[in-house]
Amino acid sequence: MKEFVEGSHAIAEIIKLCRPGVISAYPITPQTHIVEDLAQIVADGQLRAQFVNVESEHSAASVVLGGSAAGVRVYTATSSQGLFYMAEVVFNIAGMRLPVVMTCANRAISAPINIWNDQQDSISLRDAGWIQIYAEDNQEAVDFHLMAYRLAEDKRIMLPVMVCMDGFILTHGMESLDMPQQEKVDKFLPPYKALYKLDTENPITMGILADPDYYLEARYAIQDTMKDTLGYFSEISQEFKNVFGRDYKDMLVEEYQVKDAEKVIVAMGSVCGTIKEAVDQQRAKGKKVGLLRIISFRPFPHARIYAALKNVPKIAVLDKAVSLGAYAPIAVETKAALYGKKNAPKVISSFVAGLGGRDITLETINEVYRRLGAKEVNSDFIDLKTELLKEEYGE
Amino acid sequence: MFGPLTVKPGKSKGDKTGSWRVRSRPHYLHKNCIACRMCLLACPEGCVQGKEKNTFWVDFNFCKGCGVCADICPKKDIEMVPEESKLEDK
Numbered sequence: 001m002k003e004f005v006e007g008s009h010a011i012a013e014i015i016k017l018c019r020p021g022v023i024s025a026y027p028i029t030p031q032t033h034i035v036e037d038l039a040q041i042v043a044d045g046q047l048r049a050q051f052v053n054v055e056s057e058h059s060a061a062s063v064v065l066g067g068s069a070a071g072v073r074v075y076t077a078t079s080s081q082g083l084f085y086m087a088e089v090v091f092n093i094a095g096m097r098l099p100v101v102m103t104c105a106n107r108a109i110s111a112p113i114n115i116w117n118d119q120q121d122s123i124s125l126r127d128a129g130w131i132q133i134y135a136e137d138n139q140e141a142v143d144f145h146l147m148a149y150r151l152a153e154d155k156r157i158m159l160p161v162m163v164c165m166d167g168f169i170l171t172h173g174m175e176s177l178d179m180p181q182q183e184k185v186d187k188f189l190p191p192y193k194a195l196y197k198l199d200t201e202n203p204i205t206m207g208i209l210a211d212p213d214y215y216l217e218a219r220y221a222i223q224d225t226m227k228d229t230l231g232y233f234s235e236i237s238q239e240f241k242n243v244f245g246r247d248y249k250d251m252l253v254e255e256y257q258v259k260d261a262e263k264v265i266v267a268m269g270s271v272c273g274t275i276k277e278a279v280d281q282q283r284a285k286g287k288k289v290g291l292l293r294i295i296s297f298r299p300f301p302h303a304r305i306y307a308a309l310k311n312v313p314k315i316a317v318l319d320k321a322v323s324l325g326a327y328a329p330i331a332v333e334t335k336a337a338l339y340g341k342k343n344a345p346k347v348i349s350s351f352v353a354g355l356g357g358r359d360i361t362l363e364t365i366n367e368v369y370r371r372l373g374a375k376e377v378n379s380d381f382i383d384l385k386t387e388l389l390k391e392e393y394g395e
Numbered sequence: 396m397f398g399p400l401t402v403k404p405g406k407s408k409g410d411k412t413g414s415w416r417v418r419s420r421p422h423y424l425h426k427n428c429i430a431c432r433m434c435l436l437a438c439p440e441g442c443v444q445g446k447e448k449n450t451f452w453v454d455f456n457f458c459k460g461c462g463v464c465a466d467i468c469p470k471k472d473i474e475m476v477p478e479e480s481k482l483e484d485k
Contacts, residue, residue, distance in 0.1 A: 097400060196401050204401040214399040221398035
């Protein structure tokens with residue numbers, strides 16, 4: 001049934017339907033509404049779960065780590081500084097192969113302090129061993145949480161999943177969406193049975209010291225599983241389609257008017273809604289433009305991206321994050337996916353926009369298509385206010 | 396794929412940390428021991444054993460040679476000796 005709801009509320013509802021046993025989170029803008037609603041849901045007795053109030057994100061992540069290690073389905077959510085405060089536990093969760101699901105309500109990173117949206121937070125933790133999927137709209141954000149648990153708890157995968165949704169744009173955006181029914185969720189997502197868990201009757205140690213004789217293999221195993229996971233996405237997506245009717249295909253990327261396009265933007269997250277609108281407008285004027293939306297940033301679908309972009313002459317990669325002092329993150333990956341390949345695009349330019357919540361408008365997107373010329377540019381900032389910049393400090 | 400992930404209790408006994416010892420090892424003199432057990436309690440590896448006076452000994456499979464036992468002994472009945480020392484207590 002269609003409901004007109006706020007993104008955060010929709011996430012709280014879908015998490016309720018996923019029946020986690022332990023939830024722990026510390027409030028941070030713009031994630032707050034999600035966990036606020038979940039706390040209410042638990043307090044109202046609509047969900048039999050322990051909602052553990054903690055003093056920090058480091059503790060929230062540690063609580064869900066412990067809950068998951070004890071064999072229980074768990075959930076947490078955070079943003080920005082909160083995610084960074086969790087960072088060491090985030091790496092531990094992946095290293096211990098615990099199927100934790102977390103929502104990252106994407107927000108900029110201090111300093112200067114800024115509560116608005118970009119994707120610097122989750123992208124900065126790209127190497128942690130978590131699967132990262134990025135939603136374009138709230139229907140996807142809802143559906144991706146269901147698939148996140150399936151991916152995480154898959155016995156072949158056993159890796160945590162971060163569902164990334166743009167702060168405010170999605171979390172606080174009202175949208176008409178189809179909220180799945182409990183019976184269907186139960187059908188798609190059976191109760192979690194741990195492969196291994198902390199149990200006083202059958203004690204084991206997790207995350208024990210691995211000296212140089214063991215550590216390399218533990219890391220290799222995650223890398224190898226990530227590679228295999230690229231293939232499991234489509235399997236789970238197909239099952240999702242069978243139960244709920246919505247088709248996310250291989251769930252790695254979405255091609256929008258790419259087939260005959262001469263210029264394609266590669267981007268991720270909610271900005272893709274704006275880009276699709278720009279593509280429609282330009283197509284109406286006869287311009288052959290398109291969009292390749294990346295859904296799975298980790299594992300990164302290199303082969304799938306090559307398959308989609310070969311024969312496209314010009315690519316613009318639009319990042320809502322930067323790697324200060326180097327090329328922008330998605331641009332680096334996209335270039336690596338295409339480097340040295342037959343019929344690879346001649347021009348792969350990289351643009352940065354929308355940092356700290358600067359609106360990415362249709363005009364921003366059109367500017368990207370305009371600047372995508374014969375000369376390759378790297379980390380070209382769009383909508384830069386040069387009047388705010390000066391060479392020397394002082395009045 | 397999974398790498399080394401979980402272990403049963405007791406696994407750390409397989410890590411023979413005695414191989415980390417480089418310079419010196421404790422030598423128990425067994426002269427003035429009062430069985431205060433401070434060496435046993437203070438040992439970070441838990442590798443000191445013994446009950447009665449002058450019966451305490453070190454499991455060199457695990458002793459890292461840190462010297463905490465010698466330092467804490469109130470009767471100065473434990474000496475740190477060079478690793479290559481021929482003193483009988485290995």
